[in-house]
Amino acid sequence: MSSLQQTLDTIFAQNLSLYHERGFRRRVGYGRKAALVVIDMANGWTRPGSPFSCSGMDTIIPANQELINAFRAKGLPVVFTTTAYDVTSGPNSDMGLWSRKVPIEAMRTGSFEAAIDDRLAPREGEFVIAKKRASAFHGTNLSSMLKGMDVDTVVLTGVTASACVRHSTEDAIAEGFRPIVVREAVGDRIAGAIAWNLFDIDAKFGDVEPLESVLAYLARNDNSDAGVR
Amino acid sequence: MSSLQQTLDTIFAQNLSLYHERGFRRRVGYGRKAALVVIDMANGWTRPGSPFSCSGMDTIIPANQELINAFRAKGLPVVFTTTAYDVTSGPNSDMGLWSRKVPIEAMRTGSFEAAIDDRLAPREGEFVIAKKRASAFHGTNLSSMLKGMDVDTVVLTGVTASACVRHSTEDAIAEGFRPIVVREAVGDRIAGAIAWNLFDIDAKFGDVEPLESVLAYLARNDNSDAGVR
Amino acid sequence: MSSLQQTLDTIFAQNLSLYHERGFRRRVGYGRKAALVVIDMANGWTRPGSPFSCSGMDTIIPANQELINAFRAKGLPVVFTTTAYDVTSGPNSDMGLWSRKVPIEAMRTGSFEAAIDDRLAPREGEFVIAKKRASAFHGTNLSSMLKGMDVDTVVLTGVTASACVRHSTEDAIAEGFRPIVVREAVGDRIAGAIAWNLFDIDAKFGDVEPLESVLAYLARNDNSDAGVR
Amino acid sequence: MSSLQQTLDTIFAQNLSLYHERGFRRRVGYGRKAALVVIDMANGWTRPGSPFSCSGMDTIIPANQELINAFRAKGLPVVFTTTAYDVTSGPNSDMGLWSRKVPIEAMRTGSFEAAIDDRLAPREGEFVIAKKRASAFHGTNLSSMLKGMDVDTVVLTGVTASACVRHSTEDAIAEGFRPIVVREAVGDRIAGAIAWNLFDIDAKFGDVEPLESVLAYLARNDNSDAGVR
Numbered sequence: 015m016s017s018l019q020q021t022l023d024t025i026f027a028q029n030l031s032l033y034h035e036r037g038f039r040r041r042v043g044y045g046r047k048a049a050l051v052v053i054d055m056a057n058g059w060t061r062p063g064s065p066f067s068c069s070g071m072d073t074i075i076p077a078n079q080e081l082i083n084a085f086r087a088k089g090l091p092v093v094f095t096t097t098a099y100d101v102t103s104g105p106n107s108d109m110g111l112w113s114r115k116v117p118i119e120a121m122r123t124g125s126f127e128a129a130i131d132d133r134l135a136p137r138e139g140e141f142v143i144a145k146k147r148a149s150a151f152h153g154t155n156l157s158s159m160l161k162g163m164d165v166d167t168v169v170l171t172g173v174t175a176s177a178c179v180r181h182s183t184e185d186a187i188a189e190g191f192r193p194i195v196v197r198e199a200v201g202d203r204i205a206g207a208i209a210w211n212l213f214d215i216d217a218k219f220g221d222v223e224p225l226e227s228v229l230a231y232l233a234r235n236d237n238s239d240a241g242v243r
Numbered sequence: 244m245s246s247l248q249q250t251l252d253t254i255f256a257q258n259l260s261l262y263h264e265r266g267f268r269r270r271v272g273y274g275r276k277a278a279l280v281v282i283d284m285a286n287g288w289t290r291p292g293s294p295f296s297c298s299g300m301d302t303i304i305p306a307n308q309e310l311i312n313a314f315r316a317k318g319l320p321v322v323f324t325t326t327a328y329d330v331t332s333g334p335n336s337d338m339g340l341w342s343r344k345v346p347i348e349a350m351r352t353g354s355f356e357a358a359i360d361d362r363l364a365p366r367e368g369e370f371v372i373a374k375k376r377a378s379a380f381h382g383t384n385l386s387s388m389l390k391g392m393d394v395d396t397v398v399l400t401g402v403t404a405s406a407c408v409r410h411s412t413e414d415a416i417a418e419g420f421r422p423i424v425v426r427e428a429v430g431d432r433i434a435g436a437i438a439w440n441l442f443d444i445d446a447k448f449g450d451v452e453p454l455e456s457v458l459a460y461l462a463r464n465d466n467s468d469a470g471v472r
Numbered sequence: 473m474s475s476l477q478q479t480l481d482t483i484f485a486q487n488l489s490l491y492h493e494r495g496f497r498r499r500v501g502y503g504r505k506a507a508l509v510v511i512d513m514a515n516g517w518t519r520p521g522s523p524f525s526c527s528g529m530d531t532i533i534p535a536n537q538e539l540i541n542a543f544r545a546k547g548l549p550v551v552f553t554t555t556a557y558d559v560t561s562g563p564n565s566d567m568g569l570w571s572r573k574v575p576i577e578a579m580r581t582g583s584f585e586a587a588i589d590d591r592l593a594p595r596e597g598e599f600v601i602a603k604k605r606a607s608a609f610h611g612t613n614l615s616s617m618l619k620g621m622d623v624d625t626v627v628l629t630g631v632t633a634s635a636c637v638r639h640s641t642e643d644a645i646a647e648g649f650r651p652i653v654v655r656e657a658v659g660d661r662i663a664g665a666i667a668w669n670l671f672d673i674d675a676k677f678g679d680v681e682p683l684e685s686v687l688a689y690l691a692r693n694d695n696s697d698a699g700v701r
Numbered sequence: 702m703s704s705l706q707q708t709l710d711t712i713f714a715q716n717l718s719l720y721h722e723r724g725f726r727r728r729v730g731y732g733r734k735a736a737l738v739v740i741d742m743a744n745g746w747t748r749p750g751s752p753f754s755c756s757g758m759d760t761i762i763p764a765n766q767e768l769i770n771a772f773r774a775k776g777l778p779v780v781f782t783t784t785a786y787d788v789t790s791g792p793n794s795d796m797g798l799w800s801r802k803v804p805i806e807a808m809r810t811g812s813f814e815a816a817i818d819d820r821l822a823p824r825e826g827e828f829v830i831a832k833k834r835a836s837a838f839h840g841t842n843l844s845s846m847l848k849g850m851d852v853d854t855v856v857l858t859g860v861t862a863s864a865c866v867r868h869s870t871e872d873a874i875a876e877g878f879r880p881i882v883v884r885e886a887v888g889d890r891i892a893g894a895i896a897w898n899l900f901d902i903d904a905k906f907g908d909v910e911p912l913e914s915v916l917a918y919l920a921r922n923d924n925s926d927a928g929v930r
Contacts, residue, residue, distance in 0.1 A: 017708065018708060018711075018712050021704065021705060021708040021709075022708075022893075024705075025705050025892050025893050028891075028892060029891040029892060029893070029894075032890065032891055033891070036752040036753075036804065036890075037752050037803070037804035037807075038752070038802070038803050038804065039802070040800075040801050040802050040803070041801070042798055042801040042802055043801070065723040065724050065725070066723075089334075089335075090335070091335040100368075100370060101368055101370075104368075105318075105392060105393075106318075106319075106320040106368065106392050107391070107392070108370065108384065108388045108391070109391065110387055110388060110390070110391030110874075110875075110877050111391055111729055111874055111877055111878070111879060112874055112875075113727075114727050114728070114729040114730070114879075115725070115726070115727050115729055115874065115904075115905055115906060115907070116724070116725050116727070116904075116905055117723065117724035117725065120724075139329075139330055139333075139335065141329060141330075141337065145384075146384045146387070146388065147384075147387070147874075147875035148871060148875065148905070148906075149871070149872075149875060152384075152387070152872070152875045153383060153384030153385075153386075153387050153388075153875070154382060154383075154384070155337065155374075155375045155376075155381075155382030155383070156382075157382075157647075158339055158375070158376070158381070158382050158646060158647050158648045159337045159339060159375065159382075161339070161619060161647065161648030162336070162337070162338065162339030162340055162648045163334060163335050163336070164334075164624075166622075176901045176904075176905065177901070177905050177906075181868070181871045181875075184835060184836070184868045184871070185836075185839070187797075187798055187799055187802065187834075188616060188797075188799075188834035188835065188836060188839045188840070188868075189615075189616050189619065190616045190619030190620045190797050190798060191619075191798070192798060192801075203719065203723075204715075204716040204719055204720070205712050205715060205716060206709075206712050206716070206897070207716075207901065210893070210897040211901070214863045214864070214894065214898070217802075217803075217863075218802055218803055218835070218863065218864050219802060219835075219864075220802070246479065247479060247482075247483050250475065250476060250479040250480075251479075251664075253476075254476050254663050254664050257662075257663060258662040258663060258664070258665075261661065261662055262662070265523040265524075265575065265661075266523050266574070266575035266578075267523070267573070267574050267575065268573070269571075269572050269573050269574070270572070271569055271572040271573055272572070294494040294495050294496070295494075339645075339646075339648050340500055340645055340648055340649070340650060341645055341646075342498075343498050343499070343500040343501070343650075344496070344497070344498050344500055344645065344675075344676055344677060344678070345495070345496050345498070345675075345676055346494065346495035346496065349495075376645075376646040377642060377646065377676070377677075378642070378643075378646060381643070381646045382646070386876075387875060387876050387877045390848065390876065390877030391877045393853075395851075405672045405675075405676065406672070406676050406677075410639070410642045410646075413606060413607070413639045413642070414607075414610070416568075416569055416570055416573065416605075417568075417570075417605040417606065417607060417610045417611070417639075417845060418844075418845050418848065419568050419569060419845045419848030419849045420569070421569060421572075432490065432494075433486075433487040433490055433491070434483050434486060434487060435480075435483050435487070435668070436487075436672070439664070439668040440672070443634045443635070443665070443669070446573075446574075446634075447573055447574055447606070447634065447635050448573060448606075448635075449573070547792075547793075548793075549793040558826075558828060559826055559828075562826075563776075563850060563851075564776075564777075564778040564826065564850050565849070565850070566828065566842065566846045566849070567849065568845055568846060568848070568849030569849055597787075597788055597791075597793070599787060599788075599795065603842075604842045604845070604846065605842075605845070610842075610845070611841060611842030611843075611844075611845050611846075612840060612841075612842070613795065613832075613833045613834075613839075613840030613841070614840075615840075616797055616833070616834070616839070616840050617795045617797060617833065617840075619797070620794070620795070620796065620797030620798055621792060621793050621794070622792075
């Protein structure tokens, strides 16, 4: 794995040099009101024993806790997603075709696996969206809800880098939100996937930022008029 | 009201004549697999005492019961919608701007008002979608869920003709589904609104059909390969 | 027609009274940056000889001209839509199912009918969106384009009240924009349709305002920071 | 680069083993009617001299030609996308926020760069969609157009693997289409990006298939009822 990281670092450095010559990897930056979108930090992903279990939770959970607390302290919106299905067999399922690629039949509505990890327990006034696809935006009210709140910046965390976080980030900028992905708060279950997906995201879709810098932005953002429309 | 209906009937007849000359009001017809979409038949609409209460439930409820039973008998998908909000005050609400037009702050997630009327109680394997906007398609997984089921026809019922049923029908045909609106199974709360909205729908967006004809279609549709993909 | 209008006025007055008791027909109002969306003012709708020809252009065209000039004077975005299809026969058409309801096969991409009426000729820097469905938002980049411009208010005009203007208005508020529909700048081709559709819109989806009031809003709106993000 | 490929191959093999244990990387397979979606094979990507220029065109162009010919021979729909903007400066641009990450101001509507490479020249009856975002589905009519054609399978080619092809594939399966990505017909401009993006796609979003297998599918698919609805 460290030799993998070394090889990736070498190739990323070469690629960055091409990107900088060409004018890619610009900074989208922060806007006037941010929402936190915590993707799929439900037990099926955060704990062992599920096909979807991810690694690295010892550091990813605390990073998410810090961010959630910072957003709460500022009165800014916090949204959690999970992925869960009501009908997982037969011709009238809500899984669509995605069960033909990944084992989503394991994620049942109302199950322990589909519930947000209680180390990150949502509070009254926060949102839990049960999405059906990888993106937090696809087939959900997330975009129009955030627009109704006058949110223009979306801070993204959670799992996995190679699916739900990446697709959500791509959709966020497509919809017109500034995506900020927090490096320490994102996970996956296979080697390399965090590195190469965050590389692609940072070059083309959203700013990949260290936790510290996002917390510093929140600390200095007074959002004094965030609620005024 | 009977003079209103008379005036409307006269004007509809004139308008139909123009539409027929121009090639409007064609029949979209039935496809190979239908789903039933029962819109907002929740207590806040079906029972007195809410700002959203509608009239005509003595006939609308039985018409919906007949349809639901017919879809169940064929093993075809049944979807119920309601409209409900998690946060109804403050700057971080999921009501968006719609509360600036209509009193949606009365519809709370988990409330009696937001629950489907128990005369139409959803069964295991059926879907209840809590939408946030008028259309059953906007900000929901309905379109991609139905596409995943290989559904190409959407039978629409419920309330109100002048908002949620109409917007859902417009979106249904835009998305590529054949919309069939069942005349006796649709309601509203103001005089004339059912008549003029079904007139516009039938001319431009979906076929408005009597209950009897929809039941006859279901009876003869063997759907023998509906589940085979 | 005047007896129709009289009957409608009577019923609208009764309906408004119910709406006001129930808390409907609120005012969404103006936000901080508006865009003008001129719907389907293309020759197929504005001039005689097409299945889509509308009436009232003697007043609707000048009202649109006034609005377009006012938006231009303020440097605010102006968007025109038309409806046009590349392939109007065979199994691989872009008409979808809508040609099963209305004669859209008459609207060919690149035709005179599909071109914006030259009395309202779009200028460099303005947008012409060739939509395929009734709504200006469905299957187009309009929502994310406007969001990217920091627009929060959409002023809607054009034709027809009973289809494209209404569906666009419903989608506008669903997406999180404040819809303002300009009474004198909207048309249709059948009697009554403007009246009952603007009644429903004003009660539930967007503010129906007289031209004068929209022009007054634009005159006082300095938009001094409209371009600053 | 060959040491990069070697390292990636090693890590992919380990990752595949985890995926297979967990039930990922299933085969979505072909449905009953396919469309070809050729992404951004416009001069700005296929020829030198633009910030978006990609490598590998000596093999990617011929692979796309073979596929296009095979789809034409079967009368199946062929869709080309490009990315182009009408207004590339000022507060009222259609670039949205994406120009804050990548140099899309270089892609002007009507320019040589935005035109489909003439080695793949679209024919009458084929579609050219000028999208504004990475995904061929976002802010376009692609999904509802394909649904209207009764298409259930989307064969994807073009550039780039790390942006437009990947996001389009993710959206395709989310919308309910079976995505098939043709390995030899996809390109990028940075080392490794094709490999790791096709790896992620094949595991989670669509089947990555060799050209030969897609051509064989088309040869045996008689589509005899493809046009019958």
